Amino acid sequence: MIRIQARVEQSTLMKIASPILAIILTLIFSSVLFSTLGKDPIQAMHVLLIAPLSDLYNIGEMFVKMGPLLLCAVGLSLCYRANLWNIGAEGQLLMGALGGGAAALALIDSTSIFALPIAILCGVVSGMVWAAFPTYLKLKFNSNLILTTIMFNYIALYLLLWAVHGPLRDPDGYGFPESALFSDAVTLPVLFEDGRIHLGIVLAIISAFAAWILLNKSHIGFQIRVFGEDEPAARYAGFNGKKLSWTVMLIAGGLAGLAGVAEVTGPIGQLIPSISPGYGYSAIIVAYLGRLHPLGALLSATFMAVLYMGGDLAQIEIGVPTAVVGMFQGVLLFFLLACDFFIRYRLTFISNQPIQE
Amino acid sequence: MDAELLSQILFSAIKTGTPLLLIALGEVICEKSGVLNLGQEGMMLMGAVVGFLAAYSSGSVGLGVLGAIIIGMFMSLIFAFLVLHLGANQVATGLALTIFGTGLSAFVGSDVVGQTIQGFQPIIIPVLSDIPFIGRILFTHDLLVYVSFALAALVSYVATKTRIGLIIKAVGENPHAANAIGIKVLKVRYLAIMFGGGMAGLSGAYMSLVYTPMWIENMTSGRGWIALALVVFASWRVGRIMLGAYLFGLASIMHLVLQGMGWSISPNLLAMLPYVATVVVMVIISADHFKEKLLAPRSLGKPFDPRQMA
Amino acid sequence: MAISTDTTDCRIKLENITKQYPGCLANDNISLSLLPGEIHALLGENGAGKSTLVKTIYGVVSPDQGKIIWDGEQVHVKSPSDARDLGIGMVFQHFSLFETLTVSENIELCLSKKQLIAIENLPEKIRNLSKAYGLDVDPDRYIHSLSIGERQRVEILRCLVQSVKLLILDEPTSVLTPQEVANLFVVLNKLSAEGCSILFISHKLHEVTEICQKATILRGGKVISTCSPREESPSSIAKMMVGDLAEQDAGYSKKEGSKVIFQAKELNLPTKQPFGTELKKINFDLKAGEILGIAGVAGNGQDELMAAISGEDGRLVNNMLFLNQQDIGKLDAGERRQLGMANVPEERLGRGAVPEMSLTENTLLTQSKGFISNGLVNWKKVQQHAQKIIDQYKVKCHGEFSDAKSLSGGNLQKFIMGREIGQNPIVLICAHPTWGVDVGAALSIHQSLLKLRDEGAAILLVSEDIDELFLLADRIGAVCDGHLSPLIKTDETDIEQIGLWMAGSFIPESLEATQ
Secondary structure, three states, X not given: OEEEEEOOOOOHHHHHHHHHHHXXXXXXXXXXXXXXXXXXXXXXXXXXXXXXXXXXXXHHHHHHHHXXXXXXXXXXHHHHHOOOOOOOHXXXXXXXXXXXXXXXXXXXXXXXXXXXXXXXXXXXXXXXXHHHHHHHHHHHHOOOHHHHHHHHHHHHHHHHHHHHHOOOOOOOOOOOOOOOOOOHHHXXXXXXXXXXXXXXXXXHHHHHHHHHHHHHXXXXXXXHHHHHHOHHHHHHHOOOHHHHHHHHHHHHXXXXXXXXXXXXXHHHOOOOOOOXXXXXXXHHHHHHHOOOOHHHHHHHHHHHHHHHHHHHHHXXXXXXXXXXXXXXXXXXXXXXXXXXXXXXXXXXXXXOOOOOO | OXXXXXXXXXXXHHHHHHHHHXXXXXXHXXXXXXXXXXXXXXXXHHHHHHHHHHHHHHOOHHHHHHHHHHHHHHHHHHHHHHHHHOOOOHHXXXXXXXXXXXXXXXXXXXXXXXXXXXXXXXXXOOOHHHXXXXXXXXXXXXXXXXXXXXXXXXXXXXXXXXXXXXXXXXXXHOHHHHHHOOOOHHHHHHHHHHHHHHHHHHHHHHHHHHHOOEOOOOOOOOHHXXXXXXXXXXXXXXXXXXXXXXXXXXXXXXXXXXXXXXXXXXXXXXXXXXXXXXXXXXXXXXXXXXXXXXXXXXXXXXXOOHHHOO | OOOOHHHHHOOEEEEEEEEEEOOEEEEEEEEXXXXXXXXXXXXXXXXXXXXXXXXXHOOOOOOOEEEEEEOOEEEOOOOHHHHHHHOEEEXXXXXXXXXXXXXXXXXXXXXXXXXXXXXXXXXXXXXXXXXXXXXXXXXXXXXXXXXXXXHHHHXXXXXXXXXXXXXXXXXXXXXXXXXXXXXXXXXXXXXXXXXXXXXXXXXXXXHHHHHOOEEEEEEOOEEEEEEOHHHOOHHHHHHHHHOOOOOOXXXXXXXXXXXXXXXEEEEEEOOOOOOOOOEEEEEEEEEOOOEEEEEOOOOOOHHHHHHHHHOOOOOOXXXXXXXXXXXXXXXXXXXXXXXXXXXXXXXXXOOOEOOOOEHHHHHHHHOOOOOEEOOEEOHHHHHHHHHHHHHHOOOOOOOOOOEHHHOOHHHHHHHHHHHHHXXXXXXXXXXXXXXXXXXXXXXXXXXXXXXXXXXXOEEEEEOOOHHHHHHHOOEEEEEEOOEEOOOXXXXXXXXXXXXXXXXXXXXXXXXXXXX
């Protein structure tokens, strides 16, 4: 007889094993799905997971996708640790791109070495501002953070569309909804000769380590964790919840803004209507898959970037729509949430005799 | 503004508000039982695409609606299992449902993007539609709008006047007490979540079979989220949900109104209106924290695990 | 299997009930029986298995082994509705009432459709029963507007509407004023005279000897003895409950405080929560080297008062709270801690300690002095300090790395006491320090409090347990509906007086009229 039993303490092993198990289950699920669609599952797996890492160019592209995912996910990990449900990374990223892009366009004739830092700073600040609105509304008026951040995502998207159709459109662009190309002075340096790996990716990796130190080694990080895990205890201990909320939300907004400005001053090189293929939303899954741990996000962002690459390749090579990636992300999160059950519970096989302890 | 234009605007506000009304009616029951399902957008998109596919392949919009309701319920069952049986976090699971539904709907609908079908036709109710002004606004709609009127009345009646409504309210307020007096909390919540799923599916079908009528990726553009705000705005009361839905409908067609009045504002800026309105409304509503706490189902979003009783 | 001869006479008979939880054998081969009309006490310490046993009878818990015989027939009670169909009613310690519904709706929810049809007019029936048993309950009122005592009467009515044959009451008197207890006993005696059996859980011996004909004493999940309480002495029953080895709390000497350290002056605070209690003109002085006890029935403003004093409430209360003459009304909880205030809250898990964090991390929760440099935590030092608390206060756990939630209530409470006392507070506020704690831990917690007092700290002790307050407090008062009674030396008053204060006898009528 199998029985479900509550564990006395949470299982550390399952905390680590659960994401791996979830990935394996997702792969099994997708193999079955591909088979039913009449595709060879082994070929499909190869295209999705192996091909993206098969040559240097693809690996480079994988890193290009990992950068924004990681930056957003590190910020979201901090927010979720503080029990602040910020779903607004997408909007903060778009505003970072818009703010930074506008600055880059204003500096288009500049040759100053400060031009790029200024553009990046503008992007970071724009992201922070976009995170500040919902944070203020939550703390001042107690409005629901999930819903406000979602709404600000839509508003950011339409602001971007308005900008590239209107004030920031390239006057010489034949009416296309795109800005002018940024000049070299406001373009992120590329790390290697060929390929598009840029400085932003290094910043992303640094941010993951910095967030790890903040969360696990600093007193404020401890306060963030207590605040998120058990708000009455944080209040009892006298931690300043408002200050902590502002801290994590502004960090998350800044990082997402950095991701946005790094996209437009890096691989894209101008403002266009479709800057992000939903990085801000995928980052939610990256954060979860990484156990809301900044260094875990490093691993899961890599996996998610591979999946994104794989999705692009799958469309070209086996004619599966790229939308399949979005579906896999959802399935992955489902499996992860299901596997997490075993962090708190275990299955025991028992005979009908009562156990004597 | 003349009466003709005004009645045209109000007619469109009802038409545009109907999907919001349908999905919010489902969500309000779900929330009254204490469960917050953030997967509305995903369930709605799946309802839209499956409804369209079913209608497109069978030629029957009725089958389309049925298919949409069934897929909505099925989607909500995944959520219900994870949340009720595995004790997963309601917020995270709801988000997963939305991400999954968004991806899956785009995937299964990729072949029919841009195809059109013959959607529901307006049914002009004799006599009633001849009432000046109001007749035009209320009684010249398609079948699903009339269904939404009936459903609003039904949900309101069940929630406030029946034993079922009492049980749902009890479970949403205090699941532990409900369990202790022998109410099957999980069963009630399963049914409430599935009702929400079915309504979300129906609402999606309205989008793809009546409103547009076609399938486009992400065509619900945040309506599932707006509906969640609407339930809070309405303080979990059906009458106010109806009012709110039509107000949001009005906000969504504002660009048409303004264009009609000869103003020229970027359509991209006007498209922000419903979202900005949602934020503004939420701020106004939740600023009275005390009242919101008083009206909200007490156990909303909190997990209940009968295994930990005892 | 042979059926014993008296089975047919019994209302209910339990045979060899066994229930195993992970790491704990809650019920070990328990048998007991009740005759019709018998009032039977179930006695035992916290954790003795009383709750598990009654939940088994009521169908909330399913036993691993054993059987239940009801009116001579074996029955399987799979759910509370099964139990109610048999005629078993239960009043839980934490009421199963819905605050936003009316009395009538609350009672309706308990009835099956069939029962509901049989009762033509439920509010009318409630009124009649209420009158017949002297319960004084209005079916149209909302639960949130009722006092704890009234709520308990609603729970009892719930059972009466279904004409119960066995009524189970889990610690019914712990939430009542002494006068309300007397009224409850009148109702119970009336029920008993009509043939209803009553299973009565308690740990207050004088109550048991007052109304119970028989008592079953549980310890560690086993039946230790079944006896007639009127033939036993309280000390012999107490010995059976806790075992011979446990020490007993002796009477402690009372002290008089020296200078005033903490003052509340005209503290008014509207309620933040729906159904909360507003604090009304609270005045008191707290002196160094004394324990000031505050009695009261739950929900009369204790939580609000504690939150206002500790600063957890978060609102400004200028010119109302003073620590050593300094106005602390605008300081937050953290800043008040810095000034030497410490706090042992009622909820240990989820407020006094973070459940999923280790004891080391929980040490840092309220004490950061010496552990932080340049914003970074010296975890090594924190760990050593946690170890010190564990050793000094004999906290039973696997080590300082254990999660707080893995500790038993008593051990976690010892840890929290140790952590708070270790900061050498000048003022300690402490709520329900021994609630749900076994006798041994309670004794050591009492001694820690007295030691702290003798070292010169001022202690504010809030408790619902009057006996505990009389044991520890040097001065005592009571709260009722957000008012604080006068304070009086414990030696100069008695339980009767404090009981009247708990019921609000000290509130001038002019104030009552304004409510």
